[in-house]
Amino acid sequence: MPAINWYPGHMAKTRRMLAENLKMIDVVVEVIDARAPLASRNPDFDDLFSGKARVVLLNKSDLADGNATKRWISSFNRSGIEAAGVSATGGSAKKTATALIEQAAKPRVAAMKAKGVNKVVRCMIVGIPNVGKSTLINRMAGETRAEVGDKPGVTRGKQWVRISPYLELMDTPGMLWPKLEDQTLAKHLAFLGSIKDEIMDTEELALELLLLLQSGVPAQLSERYGKLTADTPEEALLEAVCRSRGFLLRGGGFDTERAAHVVLDEFRAGKIARITLEQPEARV
Ligand code: G4P
Numbered sequence: 001m002p003a004i005n006w007y008p009g010h011m012a013k014t015r016r017m018l019a020e021n022l023k024m025i026d027v028v029v030e031v032i033d034a035r036a037p038l039a040s041r042n043p044d045f046d047d048l049f050s051g052k053a054r055v056v057l058l059n060k061s062d063l064a065d066g067n068a069t070k071r072w073i074s075s076f077n078r079s080g081i082e083a084a085g086v087s088a089t090g091g092s093a094k095k096t097a098t099a100l101i102e103q104a105a106k107p108r109v110a111a112m113k114a115k116g117v118n119k120v121v122r123c124m125i126v127g128i129p130n131v132g133k134s135t136l137i138n139r140m141a142g143e144t145r146a147e148v149g150d151k152p153g154v155t156r157g158k159q160w161v162r163i164s165p166y167l168e169l170m171d172t173p174g175m176l177w178p179k180l181e182d183q184t185l186a187k188h189l190a191f192l193g194s195i196k197d198e199i200m201d202t203e204e205l206a207l208e209l210l211l212l213l214q215s216g217v218p219a220q221l222s223e224r225y226g227k228l229t230a231d232t233p234e235e236a237l238l239e240a241v242c243r244s245r246g247f248l249l250r251g252g253g254f255d256t257e258r259a260a261h262v263v264l265d266e267f268r269a270g271k272i273a274r275i276t277l278e279q280p281e282a283r284v
Pocket residue numbers: 059060061062063086087088089090127128129130131132133134135136173
């Protein structure tokens with residue numbers, strides 16, 4: 001498979017803007033994908049965020065392996081970072097996130113209180129594309145968001161949404177870019193659809209994913225695609241999906257491209273299995 005490179009424009013500009021915004025922030029809320037906590041977190045930003053209170057939200061935990069998410073949370077806690085599994089599309093994300101942010105801001109709030117100031121904590125959500133930043137902001141901001149935006153004289157783009165009496169959230173997320181030097185981790189992001197499919201050959205990508213699922217969750221894979229078993233050889237995996245779904249080409253043969261798209265789509269939607277691609281034990 002060819003190397004995955006990803007050089008978004010304006011990287012330096014984005015970094016400068018992020019640094020500028022950070023001046024106003026008490027707590028940085030890093031959103032990562034619970035299915036790939038290593039790949040979806042750019043360690044280069046550690047220095048940019050140093051000195052800030054930080055929390056990590058493992059989002060899309062509805063799609064990840066629950067036990068792995070628990071172990072990831074412990075792993076972050078051991079490095080002194082508050083962390084929680086959330087599902088921005090679910091019901092309790094706001095409550096969980098708010099509690100965690102307030103916990104992380106406690107020392108600063110207490111220090112200000114000692115000076116007689118009731119500190120309003122300001123936080124910002126940051127993360128690489130597709131981890132669920134916007135969904136989470138919408139979930140946390142709810143209806144108050146529109147109200148704030150409607151005020152005359154309020155510039156769009158940098159607004160604060162009040163989450164609780166002493167907590168405000170910046171209503172635009174801080175965009176980070178993924179670190180793609182490690183090809184295994186880059187592939188994980190491709191499996192999740194977090195880097196563009198066009199960079200890679202779809203059938204090759206789906207085939208790699210099928211191999212991984214065949215060794216990791218063979219029973220669930222067979223349940224989804226009946227003709228695919230733990231013994232199906234690599235060269236017959238996509239064909240087995242075709243046979244399971246009746247993806248045949250008009251002139252004969254199998255529509256393996258269609259099968260590849262279906263496998264990727266169904267995996268991304270969590271229809272094959274709840275799975276975490278990286279374990280905390282592998283963290284460096
Ligand atoms: P971003 O701002 O970080 O780029 O991510 P965004 O909120 O746009 O979310 C990316 C996709 O992930 C969206 O799906 C969103 O619905 C989905 N998503 C976000 N959080 C969760 C979660 O906790 N669980 C699950 N299962 N999905 C989540 P989409 O298909 O791109 O858009 P849409 O069909 O929802 O409109």
